[in-house]
Structure formats: structure tokens, C-alpha cells
Amino acid sequence: MAVIASRHRSLALLGGVLLAQVLLLAVQIKRDSRGRLLRVWVVTATSPFERSGAWGVGRVRGVWDHYFALRSTSRENEALRVENDALKLTIAQLQTKAAEADRLAVLLNFRQAHAEVPMVGARVIAASPGNASQTIEIDRGERDGIKRNMAVITPDGAVGKVIEAYRDAAQVLLLTDKDSGAGAMLVGSRVQSPVGGTGDPLLVMKYVPTDEDVKVGEKLVTSGMDKIFPRDIPLGTVAEVKPGNPFKQIRVQPAAKMDRLETVIVLLTQTPLEFKTETPNGTGTQPSDANAGQATAKSEKP
Amino acid sequence: MTEEYELRSAETHIEVHKFFPGSIVLVTAIALVLQSTARVYFPKLEMLDLPLLVTVYFGLSRRNPSTGLLLGTVIGLLQDALSGPTVPLGFYGIAKTIVGYLASSIGARLDTEHPAARFALTFGFFVLQQAVLVLTRRLLLAQPELWFNTHLAVAATVNALVGTALFLALDRLRR
Numbered sequence: 001m002a003v004i005a006s007r008h009r010s011l012a013l014l015g016g017v018l019l020a021q022v023l024l025l026a027v028q029i030k031r032d033s034r035g036r037l038l039r040v041w042v043v044t045a046t047s048p049f050e051r052s053g054a055w056g057v058g059r060v061r062g063v064w065d066h067y068f069a070l071r072s073t074s075r076e077n078e079a080l081r082v083e084n085d086a087l088k089l090t091i092a093q094l095q096t097k098a099a100e101a102d103r104l105a106v107l108l109n110f111r112q113a114h115a116e117v118p119m120v121g122a123r124v125i126a127a128s129p130g131n132a133s134q135t136i137e138i139d140r141g142e143r144d145g146i147k148r149n150m151a152v153i154t155p156d157g158a159v160g161k162v163i164e165a166y167r168d169a170a171q172v173l174l175l176t177d178k179d180s181g182a183g184a185m186l187v188g189s190r191v192q193s194p195v196g197g198t199g200d201p202l203l204v205m206k207y208v209p210t211d212e213d214v215k216v217g218e219k220l221v222t223s224g225m226d227k228i229f230p231r232d233i234p235l236g237t238v239a240e241v242k243p244g245n246p247f248k249q250i251r252v253q254p255a256a257k258m259d260r261l262e263t264v265i266v267l268l269t270q271t272p273l274e275f276k277t278e279t280p281n282g283t284g285t286q287p288s289d290a291n292a293g294q295a296t297a298k299s300e301k302p
Numbered sequence: 303m304t305e306e307y308e309l310r311s312a313e314t315h316i317e318v319h320k321f322f323p324g325s326i327v328l329v330t331a332i333a334l335v336l337q338s339t340a341r342v343y344f345p346k347l348e349m350l351d352l353p354l355l356v357t358v359y360f361g362l363s364r365r366n367p368s369t370g371l372l373l374g375t376v377i378g379l380l381q382d383a384l385s386g387p388t389v390p391l392g393f394y395g396i397a398k399t400i401v402g403y404l405a406s407s408i409g410a411r412l413d414t415e416h417p418a419a420r421f422a423l424t425f426g427f428f429v430l431q432q433a434v435l436v437l438t439r440r441l442l443l444a445q446p447e448l449w450f451n452t453h454l455a456v457a458a459t460v461n462a463l464v465g466t467a468l469f470l471a472l473d474r475l476r477r
Contacts, residue, residue, distance in 0.1 A: 010367035014403050017375050021392035021399065025442050028390040038391060042383035046335060053339035061343045126338035128385045130394060131348060132435065135386035137338070164387050171386045178445075179388045259345040 040166055043137070047169040050126040051139055058262075062099070104263065118268035120144050124261050125169070134177035134197065136160075136261060141168045144266075149228055151267045157234035157255025158182060158222055159264055170266075175203060175235075176258055183225035184235050184252075186214065192223045195235060195252055201259070202239060205250035212248065214241050220252055230267065319363045325475045326373070330356055334380055349457035351428065353377045355465045357398050358427050359472050361405025362414045370409075374402020390443070397434040401427050417466050424465035428458040 104121075122138035140146055142165050152159045152172045160174040173180050176197040184195040184205060191214070193207045208214060218238045224231035234255040242249040333352040340347050357377050361370035378398030382391045405427060408414065414423060432454055439447035 010371070010403070010407075013368050014371050014399065017371060017399050018396060021375070021379075021395045022442065024395075025390050025392040025438075028392075029443070036387075038379070039383045039387070042380055046331075046338070046384065049331070049335045050339050053335050054342060057339050057343050124342050126335075126384070127341040127348075128389075129334060129337040129341075129353065129381050130351070130385050130389070132393060133385045133388045135388070136342070137384075173386065173388060177388065262342065 036164070039164065043164075043166050043169055043171070047125065047137065047139070047166070050137065054123070054125040118145070120146065120266050120268060122170075122264055122266055124264060131199075134174040134180070134199065134258075135163070136172050136174065136264075138170050138172060138264060138266070139168070140266065141166045141170050143167055145268050146170045146266055151229045151233075152264050153229075153233055153267060154256045154261065154264055156257060157236065158229055159256045159258070159261065161228050162266065172264070174258055175254060175256075176201060181226070182229050182235065183223035184220045185223040185231075186238075187219040187221055188215075189213065189218075192225065194226075195220065201254075203236060203252040203254055205238075205252055206247065208248045208250055210244060210246055210248050214238060214248060214250060216241055230269070318365045320477045321363075321475050322477060326360055329360075329472065329475070330373075330377055330380075334377070334384065337381075338384055349453070349460055350464060351431075351457075351461055353381050353394075354398065354401065354428060354431055355424065355461065355468055357402050358405045358424055358465065359469050361402045362409035362420070362423065363476070365406050365409040367403050367406045367410070370406025371399050371403035374398035374400070374405075377402075393435070393438055393443075396438055397431045400434055401431050404430070417470070420469050421462045421466045425458050425462035428461045429454075432458075 120140055122140040122144075124136050125139045126137040128135040138152075146162055146165045148162055148165055150162045152161060158175060160172045160177070160180060162170050163173040164171040174197065175182060175195070176199065178197055178199045181194050181196040183192065185192045186208075189212065191208055191212050193205050195203045195205050198204055205220070216238050220235040220238065222229040222231060222233040222235050236252040236254045238250060239253040240249075240251040330353075333356045337350070337352045357370075357374045360373055364370060364373075375395055375398065378393075378395035379391055381394040381398070382389055385394070405423070408423065412419070414420060429450075432450065436447045436449055439445045
């Protein structure tokens with residue numbers, strides 16, 4: 001009898017908790033509220049640990065990449081490698097630091113090339129803990145002038161936009177998320193159309209009429225029409241074109257390496273920048289000429 | 303979450319395990335932080351759902367449906383909060399509430415200590431969670447979502463394998 005009563009209690013509790021969460025979902029949809037209070041608490045509480053975790057994981061990966069992963073490449077030297085363990089560990093640590101310095105140098109070059117444009121570099125400290133969204137968390141927030149809907153890029157190209165800014169952290173919605181999108185323009189034909197995510201690694205260009213000539217390999221840049229990304233930021237490359245009615249089905253490989261984001265740049269402005277969309281080595285990150293060392297945009301206060 | 307010892311004599315004398323104080327909170331926090339940070343450096347870990355594994359493990363071990371569902375609720379809501387504003391609070395919460403409840407209910411009736419049983423249960427709970435997430439997306443949020451695909455089948459297998467190994471490690475936290 002007591003067991004039945006206990007089971008009924010837990011069933012009632014289950015029903016109550018589920019009902020409460022369904023109502024919570026309904027309230028958020030109806031009022032377009034996203035439970036900011038709870039999110040602020042949770043992100044504020046976890047971001048210090050995520051910073052530490054990112055640092056720790058980065059160190060472990062560095063040691064793994066530069067030490068353990070190399071072991072299989074030279075088994076015949078195993079004995080010698082064992083003797084040099086301590087030295088290799090030291091080298092691995094130095095290489096990790098060098099790689100980080102390289103990444104920061106790229107950011108610094110970019111920063112210097114666009115000195116007049118307010119922007120801030122940030123480290124990626126976490127990603128969405130589930131597959132329901134494609135977001136990352138960065139270690140800069142409102143204290144650094146970051147606000148919602150600011151564009152986030154890397155020297156390779158557009159990454160996404162800030163969807164929530166907290167005091168010392170911010171969440172960025174990647175272009176690959178289902179709810180994400182950006183105004184895009186084909187570099188060759190100058191055809192404009194939104195590009196959106198699908199949750200997959202590739203983006204989709206949505207409304208290009210079927211009679212437009214679009215070729216695989218063609219570059220895309222931001223059009224600036226979304227009022228989030230400035231014009232002419234590299235967005236990606238056409239990876240697949242299929243006929244459709246009335247619009248072509250176009251899939252786009254993002255220019256930024258979405259699965260390897262460790263440092264990003266948040267643009268504290270939406271004024272047009274001058275970018276070169278392609279370089280001889282295809283990276284597309286350098287200013288277009290000597291004068292482009294200074295961005296054409298006027299600065300905005302962050 | 304209370305961590306008092308409990309023995310359910312009416313349910314075939316299956317032992318309810320007691321853990322070191324704070325271990326449930328600590329393991330939950332570590333799982334959430336690891337889930338967020340490790341993916342930055344190892345993108346393939348996106349198929350791993352550590353919060354789900356923690357929910358299943360403590361549900362199966364504690365064998366109390368009320369605490370199991372509440373733990374699932376808390377873990378799910380925290381996962382929602384960390385997922386960004388595009389994921390409404392309650393999305394993972396509902397799924398993990400159901401998983402927590404069923405895990406602790408099954409744990410109260412069956413012996414779930416054998417690795418094979420743990421593998422099968424974790425696989426099943428991953429599929430169940432996915433089904434609940436899809437239903438939530440389609441019915442409550444009116445958004446399209448795929449039911450199941452090869453990637454999810456692989457993810458269920460990977461989670462079951464990792465879960466089986468992880469549960470052995472977490473067994474050391476029992477008193």
C-alpha cells in the first residue's frame with residue numbers, strides 16, 4: 001500500500017514538473033522571453049570554470065598533439081624517444097605556446113590592419129552543451145562593450161552574431177545554426193540573397209532564382225543588408241548547386257573554420273569595412289592594398 | 303538532493319546506493335563544464351551527452367523516482383541555460399526529467415549493475431531522449447526536426463559505450 005502511494009506521489013511529481021516546464025516553454029514563446037535571469041546566473045557561475053576548463057583542455061590537447069600523437073610515426077626510435085621524454089614534453093609545451101602566439105599574431109595583424117574600427121578579440125571558452133543549437137561562449141562580455149547582435153568574425157570570415165551578452169562572457173550564434181542567417185552576395189554576379197544555417201556544417205543560400213548562373217567555387221561575401229555584418233566580409237564558397245523551382249538549391253562551405261574556433265573578433269561597429277575576398281593562397285584575410293592598412297570605416301564608440 | 307540510505311524491501315530487495323556527500327553535485331557540474339569546453343577543442347565530442355549519462359547513472363543507482371526526476375530536471379534546465387537563447391528553458395529539461403524518472407523506476411525493479419544491462423539501458427535512454435526532444439520540437443515549438451538518422455544511431459552507440467565505462471568509474475564514488 002505504501003509503495004503504491006509512493007509511486008502515485010512520484011507520478012504526480014513527474015506530471016507536475018513536466019507541466020511546469022511545458023508552461024515555461026509556452027511563456028517563453030508567447031512573450032519572446034528567454035529566461036534571461038536563469039541564464040545569467042548559470043553562465044556567470046560556470047564561465048570561470050569554463051575558462052579554466054578551456055585552458056586545461058588546451059594544455060592537454062597541446063601535449064597530446066605534439067607529443068603522444070607523434071609516437072606512432074617513429075616506432076623504430078622508441079628507445080630514443082623514451083630517453084627524450086622530458087625534453088619532448090618541454091618542446092610540446094613551447095610548441096603549444098608558439099601555435100597560440102601564431103593565432104594571436106593573425107588576430108593582431110588583422111587588428112592593426114583595421115585600427116580605426118572598434119573591435120575586440122576574444123577566446124572561445126565553451127560551446128553549446130547539446131546539439132539543439134550551434135553556439136559558442138567567449139570570454140568577453142558587456143564590460144568590453146559587447147552587445148547583442150554584434151558581428152563575430154575571424155580573419156578567415158564571418159562566424160556569427162552575439163545573441164546574449166553577460167558581464168564577462170557572451171554567447172555567439174554560429175552561422176551554421178538553424179536559426180542563424182546573414183545577408184550574402186555572390187562576388188562574381190553580385191546577386192544578393194540570404195544565407196542560413198541548417199545545423200549541418202554547410203550553409204544554404206536560399207533565394208537565388210533558377211535562371212541565375214552560379215558556379216561551384218564562387219565566393220560569397222556579406223552584403224550588409226542584415227544590419228549585423230558589415231559589407232564584404234568573406235562568408236564562404238559555393239560547394240554545391242542544384243536546380244530548383246523557383247530557386248536554386250545552393251550549399252555553401254563557410255569561410256571561417258567553424259569546428260576549430262579558438263579565438264574570434266567581435267566587431268563593435270556595423271560600418272562597412274574593406275576586405276579583400278581572395279588572396280593567392282586562398283585565405284582571403286589581407287587588406288586589398290597598402291592603403292587598406294587602415295579600414296575605410298569611421299570608428300564608432302563601442 | 304538528499305543522499306540518505308534507503309532500502310526498498312517491497313521491490314525485490316535491490317540495494318539503493320549511497321554516495322559521498324556532494325559527489326552528485328560535483329559530478330553534475332563537471333559533466334556540464336566538460337560538455338561545454340571539450341567540444342571547443344574536440345568537435346567530434348558533440349555526439350557525447352555527458353549530462354544524459356550522469357542523469358542515467360544516478361537515476362539507476364539511487365532508484366528513487368522522485369529524486370531521479372528532479373535531478374534530471376535540474377541537469378536539463380542547466381543544459382538549456384548554457385545552450386543559448388535559441389534553446390528555450392525546458393527543452394532538455396523535459397527530456398531529462400522523463401529519463402531521470404524512468405531510469406530510477408527501472409533501477410528499482412531490475413539489477414542494472416551488469417555492464418551489458420548498462421550498455422543496453424544507456425542506448426535506450428539516448429534514443430528515448432532523442433524521441434522526446436523531437437516531439438518537443440515538433441509539437442510544442444512547431445519546428446521541423448528529423449526523427450532519427452545514422453548519425454544518431456552512432457551517437458547512441460558511442461554514448462552507451464562511454465557510459466558503460468564511465469559508470470564503472472562513478473561506482474567508486476559509492477560508499
